[in-house]
Amino acid sequence: MKILVIGDSCTDVYIYGTANRLCPDAPVPILIPIKTVESGGMASNVYANILSLGIECNLITNAERVVKTRYVDEKTNQMIVRVDTGEFGLTECDNNAIYSKKDGGEVNYEEYDAVIISDYNKGFLTYRHIEYISTQHPLTFLDTKKIISPQFDKITFFKINQHEYAKNTESWKATSTFPSNIESRFIVTHAGDGCVYNSTWYTVDVVPIKDNSGAGDSFLAGLVVDYIKTNDIEKSIVFANKCATKVVQQRGITTVGEFLK
Secondary structure (H helix, E strand, O other): OEEEEEEOEEEEEEEEEEEEEEOOOOOOEEEEEEEEEEEEEEHHHHHHHHHHOOOEEEEEOOOOOOEEEEEEEOOOOEEEEEEEEOOOOOOOOOHHHHOEHHHOOOEOHHHOOEEEEEEOOOOOOOHHHHHHHHOOOOOEEEEEOOOOOHHHOOOOEEEEEHHHHHHHHHHHHHHOOOOOOOHHHEEEEOHHHOEEEOOEEEOOOOOOOOOOOOHHHHHHHHHHHHHHHHOOHHHHHHHHHHHHHHHOOOOOOOOOHHHOO
């Protein structure tokens, strides 16, 4: 089995330290750094989670370095501030990087069991790119921050969170462009409440949460990995919920595979 992930990526940096006093010239904590932990984020995190689940995977992503740096009190795991750099104006994906070999590109879509589009809407993928990718493989999953368009009608399943879903429904109502044939393919995540698919709630166990960062990426990876094994979206949602529940109990950005053993 083999999966292709396409989307924009970043580097997640956690700087852990002690924060025992306030700055004398401003009402903010003083953090004394102790250690720094780095890992791939966004599409790179989806890719890493798939690998951790024992599935071969390739990644097409941006060359520019986007960094999300979180400063965290090590004792309480309380984030003090997050600083993002390099995330605006990513170079648009080169068509040759995603076009199929039959169209003069570099990708042989036939060698993959599924394609994941992990679009954080930082400029790497356009609507045109997503539409093209969706026509190249019969099993495509889209997780996007963009407003979903009728031109995405070839996507097999959409995974978005409840806030993104609310933005979509507001846009569709305002423009009268609601794509009626698309909504039945939505998997809408609701953080600690689980997710909704076809009006059915898939709940999760109540667990102590240490970090929600990357939970959606772990959910998406687990969903697709299980679906290409079972061809059962409901079973795959249950597994994806399990994956997300595992990673939110860990500090920082983690991959799910090591916690399912």
